[in-house]
Amino acid sequence: MVEARQASARGSWPTTGLSFGGDYNPEQWPEDVWVEDMALMREAQVNLVTLGVFAWCRCEPRDGQFDFGWLDRMLDLLHANGIRVDLATPTAAVPMWLHRLHPEILPWDELGHPLAPGGRLGWCPSSPVYREYSLRIVEELARHVAGHPAVAMWHVGNELGGGNARCYCPVSADAFRHWVADRYGTIENVNRVWGMTFWGNSYSSFEEIVTPGGRTAHNPGHLLDFERFSSEALLGQYRAEAAVLRRLTPGLPVTTNFMVGFGPDVVDYARWAPEMDIVANDHYTYGPDPLRHQDIAFSGDRMRGISDGGPWMLMEHATSAASWHPINLAKRPGELIRHAMAHLARGSDSVLYFQWRASKSGTEQFHSAMVPHAGSDSQVFRDITRLGEHLRRLAEIRGTTVSGVRVALLHDNEAGWALRSGLKPVRDHSYAATARAIHSALFDRAVTVDVLPAWADLTGYALVVVPGLFLVADADAQRIAGYAEAGGTVLVTWFSGIVDEHNTVRTGGYPGAFRDLLGVRGEEFQPLPEGATVGLDTGWRAGRWTELLRVTGAEVVARYADGDLAGVPAVTRRTTSGGGAGWYLATDLDERGLTELVGRLLDETGVGPVTVVAPGIEAVRRSSGTRSYLFLLNHGDTEGHASATGMDLLTGTRHDGQVALPAGGVAVIRED
Numbered sequence: 083m084v085e086a087r088q089a090s091a092r093g094s095w096p097t098t099g100l101s102f103g104g105d106y107n108p109e110q111w112p113e114d115v116w117v118e119d120m121a122l123m124r125e126a127q128v129n130l131v132t133l134g135v136f137a138w139c140r141c142e143p144r145d146g147q148f149d150f151g152w153l154d155r156m157l158d159l160l161h162a163n164g165i166r167v168d169l170a171t172p173t174a175a176v177p178m179w180l181h182r183l184h185p186e187i188l189p190w191d192e193l194g195h196p197l198a199p200g201g202r203l204g205w206c207p208s209s210p211v212y213r214e215y216s217l218r219i220v221e222e223l224a225r226h227v228a229g230h231p232a233v234a235m236w237h238v239g240n241e242l243g244g245g246n247a248r249c250y251c252p253v254s255a256d257a258f259r260h261w262v263a264d265r266y267g268t269i270e271n272v273n274r275v276w277g278m279t280f281w282g283n284s285y286s287s288f289e290e291i292v293t294p295g296g297r298t299a300h301n302p303g304h305l306l307d308f309e310r311f312s313s314e315a316l317l318g319q320y321r322a323e324a325a326v327l328r329r330l331t332p333g334l335p336v337t338t339n340f341m342v343g344f345g346p347d348v349v350d351y352a353r354w355a356p357e358m359d360i361v362a363n364d365h366y367t368y369g370p371d372p373l374r375h376q377d378i379a380f381s382g383d384r385m386r387g388i389s390d391g392g393p394w395m396l397m398e399h400a401t402s403a404a405s406w407h408p409i410n411l412a413k414r415p416g417e418l419i420r421h422a423m424a425h426l427a428r429g430s431d432s433v434l435y436f437q438w439r440a441s442k443s444g445t446e447q448f449h450s451a452m453v454p455h456a457g458s459d460s461q462v463f464r465d466i467t468r469l470g471e472h473l474r475r476l477a478e479i480r481g482t483t484v485s486g487v488r489v490a491l492l493h494d495n496e497a498g499w500a501l502r503s504g505l506k507p508v509r510d511h512s513y514a515a516t517a518r519a520i521h522s523a524l525f526d527r528a529v530t531v532d533v534l535p536a537w538a539d540l541t542g543y544a545l546v547v548v549p550g551l552f553l554v555a556d557a558d559a560q561r562i563a564g565y566a567e568a569g570g571t572v573l574v575t576w577f578s579g580i581v582d583e584h585n586t587v588r589t590g591g592y593p594g595a596f597r598d599l600l601g602v603r604g605e606e607f608q609p610l611p612e613g614a615t616v617g618l619d620t621g622w623r624a625g626r627w628t629e630l631l632r633v634t635g636a637e638v639v640a641r642y643a644d645g646d647l648a649g650v651p652a653v654t655r656r657t658t659s660g661g662g663a664g665w666y667l668a669t670d671l672d673e674r675g676l677t678e679l680v681g682r683l684l685d686e687t688g689v690g691p692v693t694v695v696a697p698g699i700e701a702v703r704r705s706s707g708t709r710s711y712l713f714l715l716n717h718g719d720t721e722g723h724a725s726a727t728g729m730d731l732l733t734g735t736r737h738d739g740q741v742a743l744p745a746g747g748v749a750v751i752r753e754d
Contacts, residue, residue, distance in 0.1 A: 160232050562599070
């Protein structure tokens, strides 16, 4: 976020320098391995581990019988070795005895089938039985460890929604009915906002409302509200556990690990973030993705956008291959360190992994780890120890924030949920595809972006991008228009502003909420067949999407040169009364066209790169009130150069004007 709104993390940071370590599951190993782990952690300079994520049955092996002896020994051992603990409430891993006693807590799938015990997050978020048992173990655990010097923060559950994001059981259905009644007050209001007269599906009472499961083509408003309800139900579990922790250990920050990626996410993290003392994220790249580094950048920019610009915590990522893709590719040489540094560049004050030691058994037994199956005599562990030394040298950057950002990109999970709720002109359209394409074009120009919620304050930005924001509330649309009328520049892309917060189409012409701002009126969407493209009179090409558009107060920047819409506007620009501009991109430009359009927008707004870099080099600046640090990462296969003056904290080398980065190289320059 722009410097005026930057803030530090809301809870005290758990380590004095950057946090380094990962998930530690000593309950999977005999205690003689613990001693070896301590020696290896000291060698790698680990200073923080997440403990107890899956340890409910170890802490409560039978109903009401608690045993924290192993935990006491572990906490004492970690403390003696100078390692702090992010202690998890073990509520993600339901004990088998609880499933046996209360099988009704299991979530149901959309076809009405209970999930089997033994998977991830095997509990219904609305279950009062699960809530009672989960809060009991949290209370016992928090009372037991209160005051232990090793415990630095709390970690509620694990990846909430990562296996139980949507539950269709009778308990959830009843909770959903009450949620709808609280939200709308009367059944008449429900019928109105959901548009239930279509297909004659109007309700006469709240008792008739069900979860939208089965194979029926449910109403889009109904589907969207079920997504919202499900997110809020999971947030309710977080709040309940956090309340116990804050009551019994008031000095410790509380968080849970998000799974922020391109979106839409399983729950609404931007609306959850204010509940966190430290905002934390788990992020895993997809091996076959040729732009893995840009994936990291987009996720990091989103994390920064939901943490008020302050530092955030990378809670999990992988040293090498994950374990759930069709083919789990190992990271290429140098990627372990480069990916870690990329997260730091985008605002993380930690580098944490899943997990410390690779498991011998269990579902994720082939997931990579800091100590792989091969042990410490391995390239992965040598890279880990090298990374630990890097982080020691970078300790002074902790608490600094990403600075100089003048471009904002708006992103909202509700817009993504609405897009997949109901039938659309293009089925299975990826909500984030356009956002990623534009972010990538800016990334390639070394322009840093804040990825913000749709309701964010836009003051101080030179350019705001609204990429495929299918759903937008009236107040947010007005805020965006007000920004442009006050002199800002906005780029709105196709299929934006189409529906309101109830997933109801805005009539009168597309793009709905942004018609007046943009000075255009669309009459009909005309998607293209798969693989088909059309030319524009600028020489650009576009695919996937076109629309019948006319200008009502804008200039035409580009028209279709061929196809059924030849001569129709495809890119427009309207100058606002305050000297700003509203651009509309009504089609899906190819890479060349989008790159050139982004270049024109940057020229118009005066936004430049962080520094001058060769192609393939990522550049991001972090700063405090007195220091600035330039992160340079070469993701290319050849040596490249970047403009910088100062000392590389990783090597101690001084650079006067230019840094030569080998292929895959990294530098962090403390600037003069």
